[in-house]
Amino acid sequence: AQSVTQLDSQVPVFEEAPVELRCNYSSSVSVYLFWYVQYPNQGLQLLLKYLSGSTLVESINGFEAEFNKSQTSFHLRKPSVHISDTAEYFCAVSPTGANNLFFGTGTRLTVIP
């Protein structure tokens, strides 16, 4: 069985400070990993994905995530956050051979001016 854990439901952080949003998963097969972002009153948008190759993946707006197979983690980081990063972030796992995604319960990031 697969599961995705986002331990932090809410993360407040001051503008220009670094942030890490944690994601751990469990799966009996290899997986593809995704981070999605949801701005207020909108659907989910893909932020970044890990399929294979380099374990560090980056998005166009400064976020990065590192796949750690031994720790079954895929934490999301940004060295300096902006007010516009305030949103809810979801980690998701797609086991190889499966049709659907398994989502974590989300982390609400609030950037404080």
Place this chain on the structure above:
Amino acid sequence: DVKVTQSSRYLVKRTGEKVFLECVQDMDHENMFWYRQDPGLGLRLIYFSYDVKMKEKGDIPEGYSVSREKKERFSLILESASTNQTSMYLCASRHRANNQPQHFGDGTRLSIL
């Protein structure tokens, strides 16, 4: 860019009504999904479809049905709406390869009175 369009952003219905939520995608994706999103619970899969007229139950199918008569359209049906079905509903589509990300619509916020 992939476009997933949900027919309504906000919908208010009464208990016992039959409710239809419509979703259309324009990228010829084989797979389509319906989720509901509730605070603290993340996204939960209701149903998905991997081809026209094909469907599979997700984690919480009770009280819902789906229809996929055409490849681009996936409908979610609440046969007899109840107050516990008040939620945000999100539709997504994806190419059949499961290393591809899901693309989401903006969601329908449904209130059952």
